[in-house]
Amino acid sequence: MNEFIGSPFFGVVLSIVxxxxxxxxNKKTKSPIANPLMIAIVLVIVFLLVFDIPLEEYNKGGDIIGFFLVPATASLALAIYRQLWLLKKNFLPVIVGCAAGSLASMGSVYGLCQLFGVGEQMTSSLLPKSVTSPIAMDVAAMLGGIPSIAVAAVVVTGIIGAIAAPGMIKLFRVKNPVAAGVAIGTSSHALGTTKALEIGEVEGAMSGLAIGVAGVLTVIFAMIIG
Structure with missing residues (x-):
């Protein structure tokens, strides 16, 4: 048993289970609050604490799963390709929408951090919370933040976005699927995009596109700030 826990297979198997x-x-409750990723994170933490298993042992396999994050994000390009005509038709609104969303995200984080007296390093770690993890880690490091905290903020943001997106769309009566997709992708990256794909193919394609555009814009804004 100890040999299994000490191998990379332990982290992979535990995460999948x-x-x-x-x-x-999630299927049994049919509730957006029962997000599978959020449940998995909680269960993994509880399991490690109950059986007193060091995080380092889990990370031997957990890091392997993390390796596939970038190609998994890139695979969203298929949905974008299928809706390429729609992108060309709405190119300017998509760019402006992503820019507005990125600025709103970074601006709100900075303002709240200043309001509550959060330190500069923590502020830099939280600024890229709305972009995908690989980009967020680089942006946080560039600004002098802590990449691991940036990843945690990205995950929390994505889970909240995936849970809240359908309700927010209904609340604000967003009828345009392009607008809905761009809003979800810009604010809650890949996790939000998984929910956007459930809402509709156009929403999913535009959300996937927004991940890349918002990521590039966030890097540019971070360079200006830095």
Whole structure:
């Protein structure tokens, strides 16, 4: 048993099992609050604490899963390609929408950090919370922040976005699928995009596109700030 825990397979198997449980709970409850990823994170933490397993042992396999984050994000290009005509038709609104969303995200984080007296390093770590993890880690490091905290902020933001997106669209009566997709992708990156794909193909394509555009714009804004 100790040999299994000390191998990379432990982290991989544990993550898959806990996520499968999260998916099962989500299907049974049919509630957006029962997000599979959020459930999996909680279950993994509880499991490690109960059995007193060091995080380092889990990360031997967890890092392997993290390696596939970039190609998984890139695979969203397929949905974008299918809606390429729609992108060409709405090129300017998409760029402006992503820019506005990125500025709103970074501006709100900076303002709240200043209001609550959060230190400069923590502020730099939280600024890229609305972009995908690989970009957020680089932006945080560039600004003098802590990449691991940036990743945590990205995950929390994505989960909140995936849970809240359908309700927010209904609340503000967003009828345009392009606008809905861009808003979801810009504010809650890949996790939000998984929900956008459930809402509709156009929403999913535009959300996937917004991940890349918002990521590039966030890097540019961070360079200006830095």
């Amino acid at each position: 806990m996520y499968a449980i999260g998916v099962w709970i």
